[in-house]
Amino acid sequence: xxxxxxxxxxxxxxxxxxxxxxxxxxxxxxxxxxxxxxxxxxxxxxxxxxxxxxxxxxxxxxxxxxxxxxxxxxxxxxxxxxxxxxxxxxxxxxxxxxxxxxxxxxxxxxxxxxxxxxxxxxxxxxxxxxxxxxxxxxxxxxxxxxxxxxxxxxxxxxxxxxxxxxxxxxxxxxxxxxxxxxxxxxxxxxxxxxxxxxxxxxxxxxxxxxxxxxxxxxxxxxxxxxxxxxxxxxxxxxxxxxxxxxxxxxxxxxxxxxxxxxxxxxxxxxxxxxxxxxxxxxxxxxxxxxxxxxxxxxxxxxxxxxxxxxxxxxxxxxxxxxxxxxxxxxxxxxxxxxxxxxxxxxxxxxxxxxxxxxxxxxxxxxxxxxxxxxxxxxxxxxxxxxxxxxxxxxxxxxxxxxxxxxxxxxxxxxxxxxxxxxxxxxxxxxxxxxxxxxxxxxxxxxxxxxxxxxxxxxxxxxxxxxxxxxxxxxxxxxxxxxxxxxxxxxxxxxxxxxxxxxxxxxxxxxxxxxxxxxxxxxxxxxxxxxxxxx
Amino acid sequence: xxxxxxxxxxxxxxxxxxxxxxxxxxxxxxxxxxxxxxxxxxxxxxxxxxxxxxxxxxxxxxxxxxxxxxxxxxxxxxxxxxxxxxxxxxxxxxxxxxxxx
Numbered sequence: 001x002x003x004x005x006x007x008x009x010x011x012x013x014x015x016x017x018x019x020x021x022x023x024x025x026x027x028x029x030x031x032x033x034x035x036x037x038x039x040x041x042x043x044x045x046x047x048x049x050x051x052x053x054x055x056x057x058x059x060x061x062x063x064x065x066x067x068x069x070x071x072x073x074x075x076x077x078x079x080x081x082x083x084x085x086x087x088x089x090x091x092x093x094x095x096x097x098x099x100x101x102x103x104x105x106x107x108x109x110x111x112x113x114x115x116x117x118x119x120x121x122x123x124x125x126x127x128x129x130x131x132x133x134x135x136x137x138x139x140x141x142x143x144x145x146x147x148x149x150x151x152x153x154x155x156x157x158x159x160x161x162x163x164x165x166x167x168x169x170x171x172x173x174x175x176x177x178x179x180x181x182x183x184x185x186x187x188x189x190x191x192x193x194x195x196x197x198x199x200x201x202x203x204x205x206x207x208x209x210x211x212x213x214x215x216x217x218x219x220x221x222x223x224x225x226x227x228x229x230x231x232x233x234x235x236x237x238x239x240x241x242x243x244x245x246x247x248x249x250x251x252x253x254x255x256x257x258x259x260x261x262x263x264x265x266x267x268x269x270x271x272x273x274x275x276x277x278x279x280x281x282x283x284x285x286x287x288x289x290x291x292x293x294x295x296x297x298x299x300x301x302x303x304x305x306x307x308x309x310x311x312x313x314x315x316x317x318x319x320x321x322x323x324x325x326x327x328x329x330x331x332x333x334x335x336x337x338x339x340x341x342x343x344x345x346x347x348x349x350x351x352x353x354x355x356x357x358x359x360x361x362x363x364x365x366x367x368x369x370x371x372x373x374x375x376x377x378x379x380x381x382x383x384x385x386x387x388x389x390x391x392x393x394x395x396x397x398x399x400x401x402x403x404x405x406x407x408x409x410x411x412x413x414x415x416x417x418x419x420x421x422x423x424x425x426x427x428x429x430x431x432x433x434x435x436x437x438x439x440x441x442x443x444x445x446x447x448x449x450x451x452x453x454x455x456x457x458x459x460x461x462x463x464x465x466x467x468x469x470x471x472x473x474x475x476x477x478x479x480x481x482x483x484x485x486x487x488x489x490x491x492x493x494x495x496x497x498x499x500x501x502x503x504x505x506x507x508x509x510x511x512x513x514x515x516x517x518x519x520x521x522x523x524x525x526x527x528x529x530x531x532x533x534x
Numbered sequence: 535x536x537x538x539x540x541x542x543x544x545x546x547x548x549x550x551x552x553x554x555x556x557x558x559x560x561x562x563x564x565x566x567x568x569x570x571x572x573x574x575x576x577x578x579x580x581x582x583x584x585x586x587x588x589x590x591x592x593x594x595x596x597x598x599x600x601x602x603x604x605x606x607x608x609x610x611x612x613x614x615x616x617x618x619x620x621x622x623x624x625x626x627x628x629x630x631x632x633x634x635x
Binding site for chain 2: 097098099102104105106107108109110111112113114115116117118120121123124125142145146
């Protein structure tokens with residue numbers, strides 16, 4: 001607008017809607033009008049009322065103008081979010097202008113008219129309440145109340161202009177018929193407001209996916225693209241910011257125990273306190289055991305631990321833990337462990353994320369384990385899952401919690417999962433559990449693939465499971481291709497030749513060469529043992 | 535039968551004047567003066583507009599006799615106004631110029 005030409009820059013008004021201000025880079029442009037367009041059921045009204053509710057909570061009175069639902073219905077519907085409009089109206093922090101049509105009264109049009117009465121009512125409500133925020137819900141319903149749309153259009157322009165001259169920050173909602181199509185139904189709504197935002201509620205692979213997109217903010221910046229959001233029963237709209245999140249989490253040098261001394265050793269002395277560890281393996285390779293030990297390690301160090309399980313029931317988990325010598329019951333009684341078991345399908349991923357965040361905020365654990373992340377893959381679309389993983393990882397890192405996620409590989413031997421593809425760059429450590437077929441016997445192998453900021457054991461060691469839990473044995477030698485899922489036995493002579501070539505290539509010093517010689521002797525003795533076995 | 539009418543206007547502009555003139559003319563002719571008319575300026579009394587949930591101006595509300603009816607506009611369309619008031623014209627309908635103010 002021209003009056004802003006040499007004036008001060010556009011200020012933002014923090015809305016108080018969780019994470020929305022992050023993607024809006026501060027909030028809604030202050031003193032301006034913003035259009036919020038969306039299909040039926042996309043959450044326009046909730047967003048509009050929440051915008052006012054958050055304002056009232058921070059001492060800014062508001063005005064709600066309803067064109068569609070009656071004021072009575074709105075008051076009733078919004079109670080489920082904990083927003084008591086009637087109470088705010090009594091205390092004078094909210095004024096409701098009920099401009100919804102009365103179905104009992106027949107209206108006839110005779111000659112020309114304007115909407116001066118509506119404007120006068122809005123102005124009166126703003127003055128009466130001292131409002132800083134105004135929400136109009138929704139513009140399309142004004143058009144459908146009158147036959148002459150050119151009048152409505154002109155009058156809406158006049159109202160938008162009046163709102164700006166009163167200096168209030170206003171949110172105008174509008175309907176659209178398609179999630180990907182014209183901004184709004186009547187084709188003029190977007191020109192009435194300075195700024196345009198779009199709410200979507202798209203059906204993707206039988207899953208509903210809600211997003212918000214800021215299309216334009218006149219004269220000021222915002223994040224671009226669609227951001228997932230969810231509508232939670234007692235919060236309202238919660239935006240899940242992806243690119244809004246910053247890689248600002250602190251990095252700790254403090255190591256904590258994984259609950260298994262041998263595994264700690266492989267990791268170079270334990271895992272870092274605020275790191276996220278991914279444990280990947282086929283079914284039965286020991287992922288849940290790794291989780292159980294990780295919880296035990298936490299409780300032994302006096303830390304609160306949260307276990308989120310999606311594959312096994314509580315009874316199964318407790319029984320398994322007992323079988324490995326870990327008493328989950330006692331840990332829970334001591335208040336150090338909380339186990340939550342849920343079917344993945346119970347909630348959508350956005351709601352799931354929110355629920356996890358809330359239980360973390362409430363329980364304040366130092367450790368969180370999620371078994372398994374891949375069980376959640378099937379709940380939403382690939383995109384939604386990726387966003388879930390990114391948001392969860394980033395949230396956990398910000399809380400300075402040690403996180404351990406498991407991921408199930410689709411094939412028994414080797415292979416990787418979709419989960420890994422999404423998460424491997426986000427995690428600080430990756431531990432692989434693999435089946436190794438050797439001479440007609442299935443063995444389990446464990447290796448630390450990645451350990452950010454630390455040296456670690458690069459060997460693949462044998463893993464056995466007994467009543468004390470996980471035992472790490474000798475490294476697999478004379479075997480190659482374990483990780484690829486095609487273990488091949490290599491003769492010591494071939495292996496020796498390979499090592500010699502390797503040593504020469506890297507120019508290994510004499511002492512190392514001697515060690516290599518010692519290795520050779522060990523390998524040879526292994527080989528003779530095997531001969532005896534067969 | 536007494537007609538109880540309320541006419542909401544925004545200021546004393548040309549449209550408001552037209553509505554008042556059109557309404558009085560029709561009431562005098564068709565209702566034979568059996569009416570009470572209250573004129574409310576919503577710019578002076580926005581709270582009355584709020585109370586009656588008025589959006590458009592001018593708006594005529596027929597409170598009595600029932601049913602409650604609303605007529606919006608400057609009331610220049612005589613047919614629509616009669617329809618809104620639920621009144622059958624005494625005088626034969628003017629077919630020459632039904633929209634004459």
